[in-house]
Amino acid sequence: MPLGLSRIGVAFLLSLAVAAVLVPVLNLTVASDSTWHVSTTNVVLFGKYLCYALLALSIDLVWGYCGILSLGHGAFFALGGYAMGMHLMREIGSRGVYGNPVLPDFMVFLNWKELPWYWYGFDQFWFAALMVVLAPGALAFVFGMFAFRSRVTGVYLSIITQAMTFALLLAFFRNDMGFGGNNGLTDFKGVLGFDLQNNATRCGLFALSAIALAGGFLACRAIVSSKLGKVLVAVRDAESRTRFIGYRVEHYKLFVFTVSAMMAGVAGALYVPQVGIINPGEFAPANSIEAVIWVAVGGRGTLVGAALGALVVNVGKSWFTGALPELWLFALGGLFIFVTLFLPKGLLGLVRSRRVASAAPVEAPGEPVTVIDRQAAE
């Protein structure tokens, strides 16, 4: 199959396509007293989860396929979010409380007279969209260049990614950074002229998130099923062996880390208009760790599993924080330990092994062995 799509992968894409159409239809056209109606609250909630799923996918790409356990991907997500938030702030224009056509409210409040230079250009959507991928991408590139060239691996790498997101957390808390301090960026009005309070806009953002997730999945699939993807797995399993057959491991890591950070940035950018706020809390080290747990729960190195893990854990979280809020962190920790001990391949591993057990035709467990297509070669 093209891109080595498994049946699970195809089912995943189909579900996303159906959700992208059906959820908006059920929200916009079905009467709110019907059992088929999907409330706007749920549209926004699930739109948010789709963004988390895209973040999980980006983590799986580096962790599951290249063995880089990043505990700082929340930073790339937040940077993408801030880039989008800056555009949404500029789009408020004179509709803000202080009515300043150029300066966002918080700058007026701080008595700033001029827009800082790094806010230039964000009034243009295309510029902000570019920054959504370039800002996290550039950070990942610079960070990765130093870390991978000095061959920092394993736990040490994980720790410095935590340090990175923590440093950004502290920086973004500061008012003089010009990103709204601890309140962050909020009170958005619209995007590209669409009112953010409008149901149709929210449905549009939901559908866009589903499309972005599908696109992210296809991009990851293309990467991992190429020869480059095989090199990544080789690095994951036997890094020094890979060097001895002539691959520059640090270049491969840098490539996949940067691509992954860009994906996380897109996820953050779609998240912000849906939740209506971005603040330094998104840089919290715990956020990044939580995202890694989604991937572990869903199944590391499976892509679909990572996305499903994000959805399942967050649905659980919503339920839990409603019913037993104090216990959520314990439940999450317990879930992580349970999965690590009993489901090393995560929920998706469970689904696959059941399918293999029930279906008679021989199918290898785990990742389908994608063989380079000989026909394509000739």
Added chain:
Amino acid sequence: MTELSKSLLYLDGVTVSFDGFRALNNLSLVVGHGEMRAIIGPNGAGKTTMMDVITGKTRPDKGDVLFNGERDLTKLDEAEIAELGIGRKFQRPTVFESHSVLDNIVLALEGPRGVFSSLFARLTGRECDRIDEVLATIRLSDRRDELAGSLSHGQKQWLEIGMLLAQDPALLLVDEPAAGMTDAETAETAALLRRIAETHSVVVVEHDMTFVRDLGVRVTVLHEGSVLAEGSLDQVSADERVIEVYLGR
């Protein structure tokens, strides 16, 4: 300097110490173009460390390591050395266990190693033929789609030799290829290496004397990090000091 200019691999006065312990002690060794050389020596003699130095894994404290009489290997990293044309088989077989046998060969196959060329790589017909040839040579054709992790120990050793063949380096460093093999497998491995040596230079480390005898090549005996004796197997095994080192333990 004639020796230097004729040599493919030239080590002179190489010293490596780990926390004061000299794993290699003023080691000098010359391997000519197209030559196959066997290295023997008791455990801990420094054979693996010598390969680490040649392939850039370990930097020597002192000494010169030259390839083709000109390239200073101590200044290059692993990937650069591999690209120069030095391939290595490890003492403990290391194949990519979660890749198929075929993909292991594909990854090792000689060709561009850059990120973007890998991203868009497609196997050409010629490469496919080459892969088939390598798989046939190492007798794994019918297991090509199986995971390398599911192979037996001996088959992993062969797969690793196959990866070396696919990489097609000018110089092959082969560390204990017969370890853990049955007698029949050992004999086959020796025959395979002899065939490879017809077109490549090879340095092979081995404990198994029958194996070394099967190879029928010049032997270097390593002991405590330096060369103890060099010559044909019969010559070195008649050497007093060699007998002492091997039998004295």
